[in-house]
Structure formats: C-alpha cells, structure tokens
Amino acid sequence: MKNFFTTLSNIWKIEDLRVRIINTLLFLLIYRVGSYVILPGVDPASLQHSQTAKEGLLGLLNMFAGGSFARASIFALGVMPYISASIVVQLLGIAVPYFAKLQKEGESGRNKLNQWTRYLTIAITALQAIGYVRSQIVQSAISPVMGQGLFTITSVFVLTAGTLFVMWLGEKITDKGIGNGISLIIMVGIIAQLPAAIVDEFNSKVISPNGGGPLLFIVEMVALIAVVMFTILVVQGTRKVAVQYAKRIVGNKQYGGVRQYIPLKVNAAGVMPIIFAQALMFIPTTISSFFPSVASNSVMIALSTYTSWQHNLLFAILIILFTYFYTAITVNPKQMSDDMKRNGGFIPGVTPGDATSNFIDDVISKITLPGAIFLAIIAIIPAIANMVHINSTFARFFGGTSLIILVGVVLDTLQQIESHLLMRHYDGLMKTGRVKGRTTVPTAAGTVPPAI
Incomplete structure (x- = not known):
C-alpha cells in the first residue's frame, strides 16, 4: 500500500503527466454528461425502445455508447461511425493503390487519410442516424410539436454533430491527455x-x-x-x-x-x-x-x-x-x-x-x-x-x-x-x-x- 501511494505521489509531481491526466478526466466527464442529453423533440417518459436496444447487436452498440443508444442521447451513435470509417479506409489502403501510397507518405499521408476518414464518418453517421431515428425512436416518443419529417431531419443533424464532437473529444484526449482518446x-x-x-x-x-x-x-x-x-x-x-x-x-x-x-x-x-x-x-x-x-x-x-x-x-x-x-x-x-x-x-x-x-x-x-x-x-x-x-x-x-x-x-x-x-x-x-x-x-x- 505504501508503494501505491508513493507511485501516486510520483505521478502528481510530474507536471506534464498531471496536466494530461486531469485533461483526460475532464474530456471524459464532458462525454459522460453529454451522453445524458436527450435528442430535441424526444419525450423521455414515452421512450419505448430502451429495452429492445439492450439485446443482440443493438445491446453491443449500446454498451460501446455507454447507454446513450438506449437513452436517445445526442451521442447515441458514439464513435462507432468513426471506427467503421477507419476500418473502410484501412481496407482501402490494401485494395486501392492511391490509399496504399498515402499510407507510405508519412505524416502528410496520415493527415490526408484522416481527412478522408472524417468525410466518410459524416456520410456513415448520416445514414446510421436515419436508420436509428426510424427504427429505434417510435412515434409515441416524439413530441407532438414536431412532425415525423421535421424530427427526422433535425435528429440526423444533431446525431451527426454529436458523433463529430465525440470524435473531436477523442482527438483532443490523444493530443492533450494520456492514452488513445477514441x-x-x-x-x-x-x-x-x-x-x-x-x-x-x-x-x-x-x-x-x-x-x-x-x-x-x-x-x-x-x-x-x-x-x-x-x-x-x-x-x-x-x-x-x-x-x-x-x-x-x-x-x-x-x-x-x-x-x-x-x-x-x-x-x-x-x-x-x-x-x-x-x-x-x-x-x-x-x-x-x-x-x-x-x-x-x-x-x-x-x-x-x-x-x-x-x-x-x-x-x-x-x-x-x-x-x-x-x-x-x-x-x-x-x-x-x-x-x-x-x-x-x-x-x-x-x-x-x-x-x-x-x-x-x-x-x-x-x-x-x-x-x-x-x-x-x-x-x-x-x-x-x-x-x-x-x-x-x-x-x-x-x-x-x-x-x-x-x-x-x-x-x-x-x-x-x-x-x-x-x-x-x-x-x-x-x-x-x-x-x-x-x-x-x-x-x-x-x-x-x-x-x-
């Protein structure tokens, strides 16, 4: 136990490491707070999909999103669209010569690949957001003030922005925190x-x-x-x-x-x-x-x-x-x-x-x-x-x-x-x-x- 407290003391003495750990905790706290912010137009009391979103593949996605998927949060899709886009770009690096060339160009090539990944993330998130809204949020959970069409459009924008914000948080953790942010x-x-x-x-x-x-x-x-x-x-x-x-x-x-x-x-x-x-x-x-x-x-x-x-x-x-x-x-x-x-x-x-x-x-x-x-x-x-x-x-x-x-x-x-x-x-x-x-x-x- 004494060695444990000594190690914690040594970690706290290193200013750069201390700042990085605090930054990491603050960024993760922002993510957790955002995961409880419900989509505009959704009535939490009438939300019916929370139980079905805990089984099978949906249950796995809900676990990766920290429960946001079942809560119809603005972070409901989490970073999964970004990971899907990353896998696609990685496989393109094997099959397409242009992407294979970028992988060998060092820092500049990685920057271009990251840019492609972000563009693809937006497209994947928009498609998944449409499917999520139509299949997981039933009509009874939508506020009467908003129609189905208006709710779908606004939710797709909010969910896409939420995923991009989570992706940005992950990159900030990697740059200014400790460990890999995503x-x-x-x-x-x-x-x-x-x-x-x-x-x-x-x-x-x-x-x-x-x-x-x-x-x-x-x-x-x-x-x-x-x-x-x-x-x-x-x-x-x-x-x-x-x-x-x-x-x-x-x-x-x-x-x-x-x-x-x-x-x-x-x-x-x-x-x-x-x-x-x-x-x-x-x-x-x-x-x-x-x-x-x-x-x-x-x-x-x-x-x-x-x-x-x-x-x-x-x-x-x-x-x-x-x-x-x-x-x-x-x-x-x-x-x-x-x-x-x-x-x-x-x-x-x-x-x-x-x-x-x-x-x-x-x-x-x-x-x-x-x-x-x-x-x-x-x-x-x-x-x-x-x-x-x-x-x-x-x-x-x-x-x-x-x-x-x-x-x-x-x-x-x-x-x-x-x-x-x-x-x-x-x-x-x-x-x-x-x-x-x-x-x-x-x-x-x-x-x-x-x-x-």
Whole structure:
C-alpha cells in the first residue's frame, strides 16, 4: 500500500503527466454528461425502445455508447461511425493503390487519410442516424410539436454533430491527455455499464429467494477475474524472434553487434476478427426480418439464437478464419525482412532475403492458430455465461469485444503513464516488471498501438 501511494505521489509531481491526466478526466466527464442529453423533440417518459436496444447487436452498440443508444442521447451513435470509417479506409489502403501510397507518405499521408476518414464518418453517421431515428425512436416518443419529417431531419443533424464532437473529444484526449482518446471513450462507455450489471447480478443471485445465494455470486466474480487474467495472457502473448545486427564502425564509435528480438504477437489481429465475425452472424437475423417465412426454419432459428451450439460453433470458426485473414493483411513478413536487411540485421541461421521472409511467415502461421483458438474461446464465453443463468448484461463482461477492448486500453494507458515515470527517473508502476500496453481500436492510418 505504501508503494501505491508513493507511485501516486510520483505521478502528481510530474507536471506534464498531471496536466494530461486531469485533461483526460475532464474530456471524459464532458462525454459522460453529454451522453445524458436527450435528442430535441424526444419525450423521455414515452421512450419505448430502451429495452429492445439492450439485446443482440443493438445491446453491443449500446454498451460501446455507454447507454446513450438506449437513452436517445445526442451521442447515441458514439464513435462507432468513426471506427467503421477507419476500418473502410484501412481496407482501402490494401485494395486501392492511391490509399496504399498515402499510407507510405508519412505524416502528410496520415493527415490526408484522416481527412478522408472524417468525410466518410459524416456520410456513415448520416445514414446510421436515419436508420436509428426510424427504427429505434417510435412515434409515441416524439413530441407532438414536431412532425415525423421535421424530427427526422433535425435528429440526423444533431446525431451527426454529436458523433463529430465525440470524435473531436477523442482527438483532443490523444493530443492533450494520456492514452488513445477514441479507445478511452469506448472503454468509459463499457465500464459505465459495469456497476449496474454487477448490482443486477447481485440482486438476482443474493437478494432473490431463488437466486442461488451469495456463494454463487462470489464464484461468478472469481470466474470473471480468471477470464480477465486469461484475456491479458492472450493479448500480451508474444513469440520473440532473435535478430543479430552486424557491427559497424562510424568514426570512433561501434554500432550494432548486439542481439535483439522481434516480438511477434500471438494475437496480432486484435479485436477485429470478432467484429467481422459478429457482423456476419447477424445476417440470419436480418434475412429473417425481411422474409418472415424463412424465420421459422430450424436452421435459421438455430443460427439466430445467441446461445445455440450451432451459432457458437459457426461464430468460432469465422473468428479463426478472420484471424488468419486480418493477420495476413496487417503483418507483412516481406517488409519486415527488407527492413531488417536494410539495417544490417539477420536472424541467426537464416539467410537474409526470401529465406528470412519465409521463416517469419512460418512462425506467424504457427502462433496464429493458438491465438485464433484462444480468441474464439474468449468470444463465446459470454454465451456460455448466459446459458448458466448469468444476467445477459453482466455476461458480456466475461469475454467478447468489450473485454478485449477494456484489457487492451487499460494496459496501453498504464504503459504510457509508466513511460512518463521512467523518463523522469522514477520507478515504474510495478517493481517486478514493466507494463506492456496494446490498444485495439483501428484508425485510418492502421491499428493504433486500440473502438470498434
């Protein structure tokens, strides 16, 4: 405990770090206050969609938005349109030569990609806002003063402005705060749902006469901690590849001649395979909504049921496939080999050039399989938790996208705080080792070193 207070004292002594942390907290407070500002023309007392917005994909979006989606807030769409635009721009960098060229132009290229991302964010937000207003806000919740048409137009403008403001807050946190702003906004939205979920689970297990008692609730909390620890292992797992650098004499100084390591991530794809797989898993539900006659089909019912073994098996297979796919398009062994050769480095026992590229590709292929399986297990744990009668809201914290984002963002933020401490010759956050951060939210320039 003494070391904990000493670390807090050291953090407070560093003016730049103290200001950044305070700025971060203030920006996040603005976001949380704004999430409770209801859209103009909506009668909160008559809002009927709050319960339906807590299930399935809508429940996931509501969690990322910190409950704003169910409250019909001006921040109802959160940063998800921005993340969608970032993913599209990132994929365009692979398929379109113009965007691939921008990715290689350094700072100027990143600025252009960010500009494209902002334009695309506006378009995506406007389309999603129309769908949100028409499908999630029923006629009875609209004030009689405003007609349906006027309400839709004003709401689209307000929701688009709200998303752009949240995006601006995220960029300000990144510039003037600590950590990645967009990731922190998503993390705060997810954590905001945790206290209520724990209270609901406590009431259902302890207060309710047929809930199972306090022992069962304690077992669930221990299981949650174990899942978090397992997720940290998956996120942090690396395979170190030894690299030897040749000696170079420049003037009177010697450079190189040392052995270093390339840390290849076991889960190099991050949370993206789960996001892609989830998008595909909602296709059966979408088809059933357009073709009611198909909805009664046993296969469609099984694939649309969150807790069915068919749904979870297909979900796990898709995650494994997308993990290989996303790792293949984000990790380039050829470029790693060329950069290593250019800097006078080589892997002991492996010839520089194509042999090195093939060696790295082989190592990545071998470690990606266990990483993909572990990721699939984490993704289906919430469904398993729901099947053993854990509250659906609380079950989402047992795995899936939300837990991986939480773990990645927290580790990355702690790593940045530790870097500030070490630069000022203070001890790090832990005496037994260093915090290794990793975020999971992609941006236009690539995956940030992590919202969906």
